[in-house]
Amino acid sequence: MTADLRTYLAHVELPNPVLTASGCGGTGRELAQFSDVHRLGAFVTRSITMAPRAGRPTPRMAETPSGLLNAVGLQGPGVEAFLERELPWLAERGARTVVSIGGGTVTEYTALARRLAGVDGITAVEINLSCPNVEDRGRVFARDGAAAAEVVASVRAATPYEVPVIAKLSPDVADVVAVARACVDGGADALAMINTPVGMSIDVDTMRPSLAAGTGGLSGPAVRPLAVRCVWQVHAALPGVPIIGMGGVSTGRDALELVLAGACAVAVGTALFHDPYACPRVLRELEELLQERGFDRLADAVGLAHRPAGAQPRKRTDLEESSL
Amino acid sequence: MAGSPVQVTGTVLTTRRVDAYHALTVVAPGIADRFRPGHFVTVAVGGRDSSMLTRRAFTIHDVKPDYGGTVELVFGVRGAGTAWLADLRARDTLDMVGPLGRPFPLPRDPCTCVLVGDEHGAAPLFALGDALQQRGCRIDFVLGAPSADRVFGALRARRMGETTTLTTEDGSLGMRGKVTDVLPGVIADARADAVYACGPMDTLRGVTAVAVELGIPVQVAVEESMACGIGVCMTCVVPVIGDDGVTRMVRACTEGPVFRGERVRFDDVGTIPFDALGAPGGRHV
Numbered sequence: 001m002t003a004d005l006r007t008y009l010a011h012v013e014l015p016n017p018v019l020t021a022s023g024c025g026g027t028g029r030e031l032a033q034f035s036d037v038h039r040l041g042a043f044v045t046r047s048i049t050m051a052p053r054a055g056r057p058t059p060r061m062a063e064t065p066s067g068l069l070n071a072v073g074l075q076g077p078g079v080e081a082f083l084e085r086e087l088p089w090l091a092e093r094g095a096r097t098v099v100s101i102g103g104g105t106v107t108e109y110t111a112l113a114r115r116l117a118g119v120d121g122i123t124a125v126e127i128n129l130s131c132p133n134v135e136d137r138g139r140v141f142a143r144d145g146a147a148a149a150e151v152v153a154s155v156r157a158a159t160p161y162e163v164p165v166i167a168k169l170s171p172d173v174a175d176v177v178a179v180a181r182a183c184v185d186g187g188a189d190a191l192a193m194i195n196t197p198v199g200m201s202i203d204v205d206t207m208r209p210s211l212a213a214g215t216g217g218l219s220g221p222a223v224r225p226l227a228v229r230c231v232w233q234v235h236a237a238l239p240g241v242p243i244i245g246m247g248g249v250s251t252g253r254d255a256l257e258l259v260l261a262g263a264c265a266v267a268v269g270t271a272l273f274h275d276p277y278a279c280p281r282v283l284r285e286l287e288e289l290l291q292e293r294g295f296d297r298l299a300d301a302v303g304l305a306h307r308p309a310g311a312q313p314r315k316r317t318d319l320e321e322s323s324l
Numbered sequence: 325m326a327g328s329p330v331q332v333t334g335t336v337l338t339t340r341r342v343d344a345y346h347a348l349t350v351v352a353p354g355i356a357d358r359f360r361p362g363h364f365v366t367v368a369v370g371g372r373d374s375s376m377l378t379r380r381a382f383t384i385h386d387v388k389p390d391y392g393g394t395v396e397l398v399f400g401v402r403g404a405g406t407a408w409l410a411d412l413r414a415r416d417t418l419d420m421v422g423p424l425g426r427p428f429p430l431p432r433d434p435c436t437c438v439l440v441g442d443e444h445g446a447a448p449l450f451a452l453g454d455a456l457q458q459r460g461c462r463i464d465f466v467l468g469a470p471s472a473d474r475v476f477g478a479l480r481a482r483r484m485g486e487t488t489t490l491t492t493e494d495g496s497l498g499m500r501g502k503v504t505d506v507l508p509g510v511i512a513d514a515r516a517d518a519v520y521a522c523g524p525m526d527t528l529r530g531v532t533a534v535a536v537e538l539g540i541p542v543q544v545a546v547e548e549s550m551a552c553g554i555g556v557c558m559t560c561v562v563p564v565i566g567d568d569g570v571t572r573m574v575r576a577c578t579e580g581p582v583f584r585g586e587r588v589r590f591d592d593v594g595t596i597p598f599d600a601l602g603a604p605g606g607r608h609v
């Protein structure tokens with residue numbers, strides 16, 4: 001008996017809940033050397049920007065205990081080259097593609113959403129809100145509920161109704177629930193969390209910051225407790241909103257932890273650098289763990305850790321068989 | 325391109341010390357089969373549940389058909405990852421992905437090539453030398469390091485090369501100085517047609533300058549800090565001038581590590597050149 005692993009981002013069905021995390025799966029071609037991209041729940045692109053971007057100078061990464069600091073700076077070819085060279089390839093392979101977008105102004109996000117509107121082969125649009133707002137002295141959108149909501153609302157308005165819009169949140173905020181609520185009120189169909197919190201490391205031999213950019217985003221198992229906490233809090237406050245959980249997932253157990261906290265899908269990022277087969281492996285392990293625990297459906301495990309102490313795991317009635 | 329790389333759980337066959345270096349021979353059939361000189365592998369370090377998340381890159385020194393295919397790496401201990409590797413013993417397992425990267429292009433017709441290796445940069449040059457000799461090329465070696473114990477492969481170079489010139493910065497072996505000090509003379513004496521080089525960025529910059537000055541082609545294998553080795557993390561970029569004359573930040577792990585020396589903007593490594601594609605405030609082609 002295999003568990004039903006289907007999951008939904010708003011009304012869009014994904015065959016399984018394991019996705020790549022934005023910026024960690026290249027163009028898809030690199031991972032396809034190891035496993036088929038169409039077997040992913042969805043492929044999430046790096047954050048696409050309007051113009052080509054060269055990114056940050058090197059060194060761009062530093063390893064920390066169970067973590068990775070990176071300052072890549074959204075290097076990419078720009079939306080036109082993406083639509084010409086990358087998206088068609090993904091579509092050809094049958095991948096469900098979530099296009100992540102990044103911008104420095106509300107106008108730029110909106111322009112990107114307009115450019116993507118009506119293009120075939122886009123399963124959902126994810127808004128990377130951890131970009132500096134050039135109109136607000138570089139404060140990232142994700143830190144400010146109002147700014148985040150404004151971006152979400154204008155992207156939602158420019159995106160065809162059948163394409164869900166996902167708002168990706170940062171843990172670097174005083175109140176993640178407030179930002180999540182603002183994004184949902186702005187029209188977000190789903191939420192993704194967490195993007196990387198900002199960290200720093202100093203090389204004690206050179207006595208200089210390890211990264212050329214000084215600070216960088218921290219990812220990997222080191223941030224998993226932050227991700228679990230954010231997913232937990234947001235799911236408790238907004239139980240009906242689909243959440244893509246991420247942050248340090250490298251095994252099926254890690255994925256299940258986020259699912260139990262309230263995520264209906266899980267993205268794998270840094271683990272792909274260590275193991276190019278991480279996505280299919282995490283999926284297999286997650287399925288085994290669900291079966292061992294007697295779940296027929298992934299959906300029954302979502303948010304289960306929130307049940308009152310002593311309560312039995314709930315069994316949902318299968319709607320297809322009910323007379324409703 | 326590397327064809328398609330594979331991930332294997334290799335078994336360590338032998339470990340040995342070679343002066344300041346450790347050499348590790350690992351049974352890794354799928355990788356040995358596809359090997360071409362200049363390819364590299366990445367290895368996971370620290371065992372299961374390791375706190376070291378990034379893979380470590382090493383040039384393939386040699387492959388042999390034994391046991392279905394073995395791969396030999398040569399490395400110096402630098403930090404925690406290489407220290408862990410140095411502790412491996414025969415029969416331990418090692419998670420390896422490869423072969424990766426763009427290998428050294430070989431000349432179509434027989435010619436004379438100078439192979440320059442600085443420190444562990446000498447590791448890939450012997451397989452390259454074999455391939456060149458099979459094509460009827462003459463090869464000459466220039467190997468260098470700060471001190472004698474860090475000059476890798478001098479004996480083998482002496483056996484294989486038409487000439488072998490060694491340099492050390494402390495004068496403990498060969499000529500005192502750097503590989504770039506002796507290179508113009510070696511190229512002139514051998515009437516070399518091409519140069520291949522592998523080593524730290526500074527050395528590659530110097531070697532490229534010499535080759536450009538003398539008007540002969542130069543292929544360099546760069547070493548940039550890598551997290552994944554397979555092209556997904558975008559941390560290993562170097563500024564390289566494309567066929568269209570435009571500078572791009574390209575991935576050393578997939579577009580490289582071997583580049584035509586004159587295409588790499590060595591002076592701008594560690595920066596985003598203002599005229600690179602997508603540079604802040606720069607050109608948006």
Ligand SMILES: Cc1cc2nc3c(=O)[nH]c(=O)nc-3n(C[C@H](O)[C@H](O)[C@H](O)COP(=O)(O)OP(=O)(O)OC[C@H]3O[C@@H](n4cnc5c(N)ncnc54)[C@H](O)[C@@H]3O)c2cc1C
Binds near residue numbers: 364550
């Ligand atoms: C294509 C390529 C081929 C290489 N071949 C060899 C070889 O044949 N022999 C050899 O001794 N060394 C080689 N290196 C360098 C080797 O990868 C580093 O010495 C090693 O990663 C250091 O790991 P560590 O944990 O001991 O050091 P740490 O300094 O603790 O490493 C920390 C992090 O920095 C990265 N890193 C540090 N230095 C380098 C570096 N020079 N290059 C790439 N990543 C680095 C590591 O991957 C790790 O993520 C090669 C590097 C590249 C990119």
Ligand SMILES: Cc1cc2nc3c(=O)[nH]c(=O)nc-3n(C[C@H](O)[C@H](O)[C@H](O)COP(=O)(O)O)c2cc1C
Binds near residue numbers: 021046047195269
């Ligand atoms: C090298 C690197 C590049 C990233 N690029 C992006 C990006 O372009 N857009 C984005 O929304 N998140 C980006 N992220 C964040 C990841 O998508 C993810 O939210 C985070 O790394 C936590 O997951 P992980 O621990 O599994 O990596 C990047 C992370 C890394 C490590």
Ligand code: FES
Binds near residue numbers: 575
């Ligand atoms: S090392 Fe990850 S892209 Fe090159």
